Amino acid sequence: MITDPRHALDTRAIHGTTLQDPHGSPHLPIYNTTTFAFPSTAALLDVVDGRKPGSLYTRYGLNPSLFALEETLAGLESAELAWAFGSGMAAEAALFLAHGREGIVCIGDAYGGTLELLSSQLPLLGIPTYFLLGAELERLDALLAGGAKLVFFETPTNPLLEVFDIRAIAQLVHARGAWLAVDNTFASPVNQRPLELGADFVIHSATKYLGGHSDLTAGVLAGAKDLVLPVWNWRKNLGSTIAPETAALLSRSLRTLAVRVRQQNASAQVIAEAMARHPKIARVYYPGLLDFPGHALAQAQMDGFGGMLTIEIAGTGEDATQVADRLRLFALAPSLGGAESLVTQPCTTTHHGLTAEERARRGIADSLLRLSIGLEDPADLIADLEQALV
Ligand code: PLP
Numbered sequence: 001m002i003t004d005p006r007h008a009l010d011t012r013a014i015h016g017t018t019l020q021d022p023h024g025s026p027h028l029p030i031y032n033t034t035t036f037a038f039p040s041t042a043a044l045l046d047v048v049d050g051r052k053p054g055s056l057y058t059r060y061g062l063n064p065s066l067f068a069l070e071e072t073l074a075g076l077e078s079a080e081l082a083w084a085f086g087s088g089m090a091a092e093a094a095l096f097l098a099h100g101r102e103g104i105v106c107i108g109d110a111y112g113g114t115l116e117l118l119s120s121q122l123p124l125l126g127i128p129t130y131f132l133l134g135a136e137l138e139r140l141d142a143l144l145a146g147g148a149k150l151v152f153f154e155t156p157t158n159p160l161l162e163v164f165d166i167r168a169i170a171q172l173v174h175a176r177g178a179w180l181a182v183d184n185t186f187a188s189p190v191n192q193r194p195l196e197l198g199a200d201f202v203i204h205s206a207t208k209y210l211g212g213h214s215d216l217t218a219g220v221l222a223g224a225k226d227l228v229l230p231v232w233n234w235r236k237n238l239g240s241t242i243a244p245e246t247a248a249l250l251s252r253s254l255r256t257l258a259v260r261v262r263q264q265n266a267s268a269q270v271i272a273e274a275m276a277r278h279p280k281i282a283r284v285y286y287p288g289l290l291d292f293p294g295h296a297l298a299q300a301q302m303d304g305f306g307g308m309l310t311i312e313i314a315g316t317g318e319d320a321t322q323v324a325d326r327l328r329l330f331a332l333a334p335s336l337g338g339a340e341s342l343v344t345q346p347c348t349t350t351h352h353g354l355t356a357e358e359r360a361r362r363g364i365a366d367s368l369l370r371l372s373i374g375l376e377d378p379a380d381l382i383a384d385l386e387q388a389l390v
Contacts, residue, residue, distance in 0.1 A: 009076060009190060010258040016072025017251075019064055030248040031065045034058050058244060060236050065244035069251045073210075076189040076254070077202050079222035083235060084247055088185065088205025089113050090240035091219030095181060095201060096122060096150070097238075098231040103128040103148030105140060108164060109157040109362055110183070111205070112350045118152075133362065134162050140169075144176035152203075154183040155192075156294065159310045159346045159370040160363060161285045163294030166301055170198030179227065185209070185337075190261040191304040200227055208337030209307070212253045212260050216246050260339070260375065264307030267378035271371070272309045274382045280389040282367070285310040307373040308336060310346075313389075317366025320345055324369055326388035329381060336372035341381055344370050 021028050036055040038044035047054040056062035073082035085091040106118050118129045130143050151173045155164040173180045181201035182194035188209040194202045206218035272286035287298035288305030313320040324332055330341045334349035347366045
């Protein structure tokens with residue numbers, strides 16, 4: 001295969017690795033192998049000591065199925081280096097432990113598991129963590145001056161699709177000698193490449209758009225070599241490396257990433273506009289809507305507005321539950337990014353772990369329903385929503 005950074009993202013998603021199958025298959029076979037043999041001790045030591053590249057032991061990440069995937073992922077995110085993990089949380093945990101020990105600032109809403117790790121677990125290890133809402137950004141500089149070293153946020157956020165200015169925040173963070181990590185799960189590299197905008201790390205739950213079929217669990221960390229390399233031992237010794245079968249499945253998925261995501265962008269736009277006109281909907285959160293607060297910024301830093309949108313039912317949390325339960329095409333499930341559309345009520349799933357007061361402080365009303373728009377015909381999805389919104 002040919003890899004060329006000048007090729008468009010669509011091409012790099014397909015021709016993203018220099019590794020070739022010796023038998024001519026267009027796909028590398030799955031190296032379903034835990035260990036690799038050497039012709040001599042000298043040859044083994046060349047790889048162990050890093051003098052020569054090569055496969056060695058799969059948990060170390062030294063397996064061709066992982067090399068091929070990671071080369072492609074790095075190309076998609078304009079990164080020097082990308083590493084694949086067994087889940088998005090595994091990638092986050094390794095990053096936080098490697099680079100966040102002096103203090104981590106989380107801006108805005110984040111996935112519930114991320115909030116739990118940061119608020120309840122990392123402090124047990126003595127790692128200071130801080131939380132700022134989007135409206136409290138003026139406090140960031142003081143936290144960095146106080147020693148926090150790693151800033152983390154999602155954009156657009158989960159579930160309110162708040163858009164943060166990656167370039168502006170990166171400048172502020174770098175002025176204090178700290179690093180910026182962006183969770184790019186909601187956007188995918190098709191719609192947004194945080195490293196190009198100044199972030200130091202990009203994180204993915206590859207379980208979502210990168211996998212794209214709700215059939216694999218994986219994570220990604222990417223960035224510059226000197227920053228990603230120190231995470232190596234954490235992945236290796238926490239044992240959170242992706243499995244070769246999953247790596248190969250994810251490589252398969254990346255080949256269709258661009259067409260999937262662009263279709264999901266287009267469908268989400270049509271559905272968001274239809275929901276904005278619906279009398280039973282109080283509000284639609286979608287960066288592609290002209291009157292959405294983050295629209296101009298999203299237009300400036302994204303190539304597409306994404307396949308995620310959140311609707312606020314005009315009614316109570318119980319009313320929203322009933323709408324979710326009446327949907328037929330949208331499956332009631334707490335994930336996103338797959339070919340099938342999903343609905344989730346954040347107060348019962350992703351943000352169930354937060355107290356009602358904390359959800360209210362974050363503006364996460366019980367009447368919100370988060371929609372992950374799949375690849376069905378958007379007219380069928382609108383009809384499904386309309387029959388549920390009786
Ligand atoms: N980041 C975001 C934005 C997510 O939505 C999720 C999971 O829902 C994660 C990270 C964690 O990913 P995983 O479930 O692959 O560990």
